[in-house]
Amino acid sequence: MSNNAGVSVRNLTRQFGENRVLDALDVELEPGAFVALLGRSGSGKTTLLRTLAGLDAAPADAQIDVPTPTAVVFQEPRLLPWKPVWQNVALGLADPNPRRRAEAALGEVGLSHRLDAWPGTLSGGEAQRAALARALVRQPKLLLLDEPFAALDALTRMKMHGLVLDLWRTHAPTTLIVTHDVDEALLLADRVLVLEHGRIATDLRVGMDRPRDPTNPGFGPLRAKLLRALGVELPAARVLEPSA
């Protein structure tokens, strides 16, 4: 662990039986960057995220520098059903007044009216917002999001995008979001990575000002490039081997 709020991964290999999921992977995330991680299903995105989150022990020969505190938003909300929403958000907080901090965080995600609700009564979007509040309340230096909006409807997802960007601007954590959605990646991130064969196969800067307009023609070439990197054959285009 370093004081530098960026992420540095060197030589990370993860293997499950014969299946080498991450193969001597190197990646650097600069402090405060908003980075999206794309990749085919099973390409190892979650595996990488779990290692960064400290959920899986890193192999001895890998060098991993991750700032703390780290917070994770999983694909499912993973709220404890037996704790009211605010207690879920305050989980594990070492604070003399956890309720006040949880209230503030829930206010930021627009859930002030559901502080004492049981998680079982929340809608999908509300639960995911509560999970986001739970991640933000710890003021993480590194925010890891694993397909956090995949289960949400398009409208809620748009609202959540705005929310995440607002929160990112305010708290400035280094943010890594895993997604399957190329447009989501382009809308949110400064940098888009594509994971393939256990390595970062594509590393793309998105130099567009925010707020971004999805209809901006500048997106076209970036989108095409990412889709090619993901192996989506566009009829006229030849698949180019992307440079790492």
Added chain:
Amino acid sequence: MSVMSAAPIRLALPAVTQVRAPARRRFSLAGYRRFLSPLVLVLLWQAASMAGLVSPRVLAAPTTILASAWDLLISGELLYNMAVSLQRVAIGLAIGVSAGAVLAVASGLTRLGEDVVDAPMQMLRTLPFLALVPLFILWFGIGEVPKIGLVALGTTFPIYINLFAGIRGIEPKLLEAGRVFGLSRWGLIRHVILPGALPSGLVGLRYALGTAWLSLVVAEQINATAGIGYLINDARDFLRTDVIVVGLMVYAILGLSADALVRLGERRLLAWRPTLVGR
């Protein structure tokens, strides 16, 4: 009762109310039927007793039973013996539940605990514990200890089995979430594992209550000098079937009340469950 009187009027009501009425009527009638058939049985029983068809040595008449219950209540005998029985169950249950819970937590949380505790528990639970009565008498004599011990033993297993299953059935994803948000091992146990295992634990408690009363009935056959079982045994010696039935009724009432209490606790402790949340 309002339904009874409402029935003829209903015919004159407009269609809108008629649509709603049948559901209500069916519900109430069913409710009446449930009470009606036991009542009829009791009346038949009373009639048979009065006609001399059932000798009081076989079964006392309902009215005699009620009168005896009243007498026992007034004299304080019933309450005293009830208190003795309740105390046995309470102490035995407290010991059994604690032991079952401690063992379940030990074997649920650690590999070592599982290896040491689970195998013997799984073996012992297949043994009908009431078969241990002779050993208990040899070990503990005929005082309070074997009685309480039997209740304790009988309640340990249902608590253990259910709580252990509950602890092992915790959603691993929730454990992971707890870990990633900085819960210590103790924090995980307190905030994730134990609350998550509570529903199964309460199911175990309800089973345990069932076996507790069963153990009590058997235990109180062991030379008791007080308690509902003593009341019943004593009555047997004097051919007082009325008092025996009173004793049986007390067992039933105590058992039902305890179950109701646990269910009440369940409703409060498990208020978060989606099935209960909606109500």
